[in-house]
Amino acid sequence: MNDTKRIGRPRGFDENDALMAAINVFWAKGYDGASMKDLTRAMGISGPSLYAAFGDKRALYLKTIDRYADVDACAPIVAFEAEPDIEKAVRGFLTSVISSATDPGDGTRGCFLASCVSTSVGQVEGVDERMEKAIDGTDLRLAQRFDLEKQRGVLPADFPSRLRGRLMYDMRQGFVFRGRAGWSGESLMEDIEDRVQMILAI
């Protein structure tokens, strides 16, 4: 908005970078599990700087959710939209879900929204609306991809795009959940061919 140089000492950190770092902390530890010390250390700033820039912990959390939604960091959905062949796209979506749900990285398994934010729905004020909006948005994107195939004639005109989009979303929720509970990627992969057929059935 305001590109004019502001008076006073400038920020010693990048707000974007700090937010992305905060996302990873919440992602790995959850809202309650992430202490202010965890956050300030990972963000490379001190407590007062954090409060001045983002408000309190809850406000920071909500901003990480908004940021995550903005940068469109959800790999499975991106994969789904990028692949031209619809069957491969569905398979790619599920495969991406599974790999991200089971990859033993820095603790940021699954999707930030599905793995972390979803666990604070109904617990942290302000999360519910954002989560609902995120689910709506995802449902819509998935459905639109199917609608595209209906226009192309690949899928029949009466294909229930919305329902199948939601189905895919719920499958993701299940896979992420199982991954967090310790399921291996291989065992989860046993299901995907059956599921691809379900999603695309008539």
Added chain:
Amino acid sequence: MNDTKRIGRPRGFDENDALMAAINVFWAKGYDGASMKDLTRAMGISGPSLYAAFGDKRALYLKTIDRYADVDACAPIVAFEAEPDIEKAVRGFLTSVISSATDPGDGTRGCFLASCVSTSVGQVEGVDERMEKAIDGTDLRLAQRFDLEKQRGVLPADFPSRLRGRLMYDMRQGFVFRGRAGWSGESLMEDIEDRVQMILAI
């Protein structure tokens, strides 16, 4: 186990009742959200009594999980197993999931395992194994119900019982999640006919 009268002052509370009360507190507030004060008040006992009987907070939490699994309190699964007609059973399962996921009661929405325990997987030591075992057990029960129908000849011999059981489970996870995010029961019900057909397809 030991029915002989024990020496010393007897317990002033029932351990079962106290555990059930603790379940509801965790269910409504989550593991971190449930304070010892919340727990002792709901359980009707004082702090030291709680610690003497159940250990620390985490041990109590794990015991509530075990207890919940034992009493078989998961309504959707019970409904699924009770209904003789398999299609009605599947529909009943999903309907029960949705109603319990959206019923605005005392905060104990969904299933204790799906709504609360699942959010502490990877966060609280000892939860992972229990959750994995619970999922395994549920998958098995759902699959066995399908196997029964295969024996009866209602479902074809090549019906993938295990896969469809897992599918139902993942659908539940999705519905519970959406319910927590604010979805209404009616909007969730829009999906179920399509889903019943999916689960029983081929």
Added chain:
DNA sequence: ATATATCTATATCGTTCGTTATAAATCCCA
């Protein structure tokens, strides 16, 4: 009745939490 063992309640412990005064440091502008 006394001794012993167990449970209960009050009160408090030390931590850790999220949050914030305070003051030094760093920049723009005049």
Added chain:
DNA sequence: TGGGATTTATAACGAACGATATAGATATAT
């Protein structure tokens, strides 16, 4: 070269947390 504005770091705040030491209460056993 100051003066004003803003950000920084240190330190500490009150509150709430989970967990306990202590002492009183209540049962059985002898």
